[in-house]
Amino acid sequence: MAGKKKSRPVLSGVVVLALVGASGYLTVELRKQEKEGVPEITSVGVLDGAGRSASDGKDRSGARWSRLENPARSVLRGDDGQVKAVFTDGALTATLTGPGRTFAEPSSTGSKVSTTDWVRLMPEPWKKGAEKEKWFTRWYAEYEDSKEDDVFAFASQYVAGAPVKKDEKGTAFAGDANFGPLNTAGAEGGDLRLEQSDFYDYLGVPYPFRDGTTGTPEEVRARSVDCSGYIRMVFGYRARYPLMSSDRSGDGLPRTANGMARSKEGVDVLPLAGISADDRPANIDQLQPGDLVFFKLDTRTGERLDHVGMVLGYDTEGHLVFISSREEVNGPTIGDIGGASRLDGNGYYAKTLRSAKRL
Numbered sequence: 001m002a003g004k005k006k007s008r009p010v011l012s013g014v015v016v017l018a019l020v021g022a023s024g025y026l027t028v029e030l031r032k033q034e035k036e037g038v039p040e041i042t043s044v045g046v047l048d049g050a051g052r053s054a055s056d057g058k059d060r061s062g063a064r065w066s067r068l069e070n071p072a073r074s075v076l077r078g079d080d081g082q083v084k085a086v087f088t089d090g091a092l093t094a095t096l097t098g099p100g101r102t103f104a105e106p107s108s109t110g111s112k113v114s115t116t117d118w119v120r121l122m123p124e125p126w127k128k129g130a131e132k133e134k135w136f137t138r139w140y141a142e143y144e145d146s147k148e149d150d151v152f153a154f155a156s157q158y159v160a161g162a163p164v165k166k167d168e169k170g171t172a173f174a175g176d177a178n179f180g181p182l183n184t185a186g187a188e189g190g191d192l193r194l195e196q197s198d199f200y201d202y203l204g205v206p207y208p209f210r211d212g213t214t215g216t217p218e219e220v221r222a223r224s225v226d227c228s229g230y231i232r233m234v235f236g237y238r239a240r241y242p243l244m245s246s247d248r249s250g251d252g253l254p255r256t257a258n259g260m261a262r263s264k265e266g267v268d269v270l271p272l273a274g275i276s277a278d279d280r281p282a283n284i285d286q287l288q289p290g291d292l293v294f295f296k297l298d299t300r301t302g303e304r305l306d307h308v309g310m311v312l313g314y315d316t317e318g319h320l321v322f323i324s325s326r327e328e329v330n331g332p333t334i335g336d337i338g339g340a341s342r343l344d345g346n347g348y349y350a351k352t353l354r355s356a357k358r359l
Contacts, residue, residue, distance in 0.1 A: 062078060062079025063076055063077065063078060063079070063084065064076070064077045064078075064079070065077075065131055067128070070286060071088050071089065071090075071267050071269055071286070071358070072088070072089040072128070073086055073087060073088040073089060073126075074086075074087045074089075074126065074128065074130070074131065075087075076131070082097070083097055084096070084097050084144070085097065085140075085144075086288065087122075087126040087130070087131075088126060088267055088358050089125075089126055089127055089128060089267070090125050090126065090127070090266070090267045091125060091126055091266055091267050091358045091359060092121045092122050092124075092125055092126075092241065092266075092359055093119055093120070093121055093122075093151070093266075093290050093358060093359050094119070094120055094121075094122050094126070095117050095118070095119055095288055095289055095290060096117075096118045096119075096120060096143065096144065097116050097117065097118070098116060098117075098118040098145075098146075098147070099116065099147065100114060100115065100116045101114070101115060101116075101152070102114045102115075103115075103152075103156065103312060103334065105159070105333060105334050105335045107160075107335070108329065108333065108335025108336055108337050109334060109335040109336045109340070109341070111315040111316070111317070111319065111321055111334060111335075111336075111341070111342075112315055112316045113312050113313045113314065113315050113316075113321050113334065114313075114316060115152075115289060115312070115313040115314075117152075117288075117289040117290075117313060118150045118152065119150050119151040119152055119289055119290035120143055120150050120151065120239075121151070121235075121239045121240065121241060121359075122136070122139055123135055123139060124136075151234060151235065151238075151239055151290055151310075152289070152290075152312070154174075154233075154234045154238040154239060155234050155310060155312075155323055155332065157174035157175070158174065158175070158176065158177035158225065158230065158233065158234075158325075158331065158332045159176070159177075159331065159332045159333065160176055160329070160331060160333075161176055162174065162175050162176050162177075163175060164176075171203055171204070171205055172203070172204075172223070173203060173237070173238075175223070176223070176331065177202060177223055177224060177225050177230070177233075177325065177331045177332060178193075178197075178223055178224040178225075178330050178331050179193045179197070179224060179225070179226060179227075179325050179326060179327045179329075179330045179331050180193040180194045180195055180196070180197040180221060180224045180226055180327065181193060181194045181197075181220045181221060181224065182194075191327060192327045192328060193327040193330060195226045196221070196226065197221040197224035197225055197226045197229050198215060198225070198226075198228075198229040198232060198255065199225055199229050199230075199232050199233035199236065199237045200215040200216075200217050201217045201218055201221035201222065201224055201225070201229070202221075202222070202223050202224055202225050202229070202233060203217065203237075204217050204219070204222050204223075205217060209243070209244070209245035209249075209250055210242070210250055210251070210252075211244070211245050211249045211250035211251075213245040213246075213249065213250075215245065225325055225331075225332075226325060227257060227307050227308050227309065227324050227325045227326070228255060228256050228257045228259075228260065228308050229325070230324065230325035230332055231253075231260070231292065231308055231309075231310065232253060232255070234310070235253060235359060236252070236253055241253055241359055244259075246259075247259030252265065253265055253359070256304075257294055257295075257304075257305050257306055257307055257308035258294075258301075258304040258305045258306065260292060260294070260308055260357065261292075261294040261305045261308070261354070261355050261357065262305075265357070265359060266292075266357045266358050266359040267357065267358045268355065268356075268357055269286050269287060269288075269291055269356045269357060269358050270283070270284070270286065270287070270293075270353075270355050270356035271355060272294070272305075272354055272355035273354075273355075274354075275296045275303060275305065275354060277351065279354055280351065280352075280353060280354065281353060281354070281355065281356070284320060284343050284344060284353070284356075286356075287311050287320065287343070287356055288311065288358070289311055289312060289313045290310065290311060290358070290359075291310070291311040291356050291357065291358050292308055292309070292310055292311075292356060292357045292358075292359065293308065293309050293310070293311060293322050293343060293353060293355075293356045294307070294308050294353070294354055294355045294356065294357070295307040295308070295309075295349060295352040295353055295354060296352050296354050297352050305354055305355070307324065307352075308324065309322040309323055309324030309341070309349075310322060310323055310324070311343070311356075312334060319342045319343075319344055319345070320342060320343040320344050321334055321341050321342060321343070322334070322341055322343060322349070323341065324341070326338055
């Protein structure tokens with residue numbers, strides 16, 4: 001499928017556009033299993049007594065650093081032995097321990113994810129010994145106790161029922177997001193909704209990329225993000241991870257799920273071995289909150305991976321849950337419509353998982 005048209009401005013911009021928005025085609029059989037109802041994810045706030053802040057007033061001299069492998073990473077523990085933060089070599093994302101939060105979507109799943117993990121982007125990729133560098137000590141001092149919106153907070157601001165947020169120019173940058181326009185050609189054997197809705201389609205304003213191209217929004221795609229567009233909104237537009245204008249132009253996170261999975265960005269936590277059922281990764285215990293997970297859902301996409309989501313954490317029943325934008329629920333979800341959002345077991349998405357990356 002062709003990508004959208006781009007214009008070239010005189011000035012280049014900041015950190016994200018179009019090839020095919022790879023979100024996931026679902027089979028007719030799967031669609032017959034859909035449940036009715038519009039999902040709504042709600043954060044029910046800080047848990048009573050769950051999860052202390054990253055420092056809790058402890059003396060920093062009691063902090064201890066250690067190294068782990070597969071992937072190589074540094075772990076910071078407090079003097080009580082509890083993990084305070086995890087930093088992966090080559091990655092910008094860091095996982096910090098903070099106040100507990102619970103995410104639930106009662107209209108489409110019984111899963112509730114209670115987590116003390118806060119995922120944030122650092123100004124520089126992590127490397128062994130970075131804890132001694134000035135950039136890190138300044139950054140960590142700012143965010144170890146911070147309740148400022150993190151990646152998970154951004155992600156929850158596009159689910160069903162999420163309130164609209166506008167910037168100083170009046171542009172709505174958050175609020176209930178659609179997956180994409182209805183497929184007027186019909187859904188039987190095809191897609192319920194059209195792909196190729198990127199973050200700037202949601203915003204409804206042109207977006208200048210650093211390679212000099214500009215993403216031009218389509219009015220019919222307003223307030224819409226397909227699966228990769230959603231990830232680009234959360235990590236790119238909101239968290240400021242660098243973004244490519246396509247899968248081939250610029251530097252940063254590519255436009256499609258396939259481009260993201262096969263790019264050199266970040267760290268391959270579950271390396272892509274292939275697209276067949278035999279290539280399903282076995283060791284999902286290596287995944288941590290904030291990781292991107294990639295799926296092979298439909299034979300029509302050939303060798304391409306065609307869906308991407310983000311690991312949210314373990315639900316109260318011990319299942320590893322992810323969030324993604326899907327056509328069946330018309331937007332971001334952790335629900336079970338169109339397949340349970342679980343990476344363990346033998347559900348639809350668990351069986352079609354092929355790789356994972358830590359940005």
